[in-house]
Amino acid sequence: MPYLLKTEPNKYSFDDLQRDGETIWDGIANNQALLYLRNMKKGEKLVIYHSNIGKAAIGTAKVVSVDASDPKNPIVRIQPVKRFKHEKPLESIRNSPEFKDSIMFRQFRLSVVPLTEDQYNWLTLP
Numbered sequence: 001m002p003y004l005l006k007t008e009p010n011k012y013s014f015d016d017l018q019r020d021g022e023t024i025w026d027g028i029a030n031n032q033a034l035l036y037l038r039n040m041k042k043g044e045k046l047v048i049y050h051s052n053i054g055k056a057a058i059g060t061a062k063v064v065s066v067d068a069s070d071p072k073n074p075i076v077r078i079q080p081v082k083r084f085k086h087e088k089p090l091e092s093i094r095n096s097p098e099f100k101d102s103i104m105f106r107q108f109r110l111s112v113v114p115l116t117e118d119q120y121n122w123l124t125l126p
Contacts, residue, residue, distance in 0.1 A: 002045040002120035003036060004057070004104065004113040005078075009050040014058040017048065017080045022064060025076045033112040037076050038068040046078060047115065047123050056087035057123050088123050099124045 001051040005025060007013065017023055028034055044062040093099050099122075104113045113121070 002047065002115040002117065003040065004047045004049050004115055004123075005061070006049045006051040006111045006113070008050065008052050009054055009058075010052075014048045014080065014083060017061065017078070018059075020064060022077055022079045023079050026073070028111055030110060030112075033105070033110055034072065034074065036112040036114060038066070038071060038074045040066050040074075042066060045081075047120065048080075051111075053061055054087070055090040057084065057088070057093065059083040060124060073098055085126055093123070096122055101105065 006070065009015075012023070013017065014039060015118040027036060031055065040063050040106055042065055043062055044063045048058050048059050048061055049057045061078045064079050065075075066077075067075040098116070098119045099105065102113070102115075103110060
């Protein structure tokens, strides 16, 4: 299952992820988001979304490893894959029929959002 990960670019941006080459996705406090993190599997596809500043899907990443032995602090390592040539702004996402019933727009504060394959494909197509 693909996921969308929200991050504030002034704290940790997609450019930071590209520079670092790999990072642990942490700082998650919401129980629902933690559940999604714990359920991630190696190799799963991710979309990195800049929240607050920019408000757009920026690029793709993948899950490198998951250690869910501590349910309150799962260790999910991710790597960048590709920056989008054209970012997908929030308004375009909101208006897309693929996102009509998305949890992304029902639980705005959720920082880890599961995506359908159709949603992932829509976000990643140029």
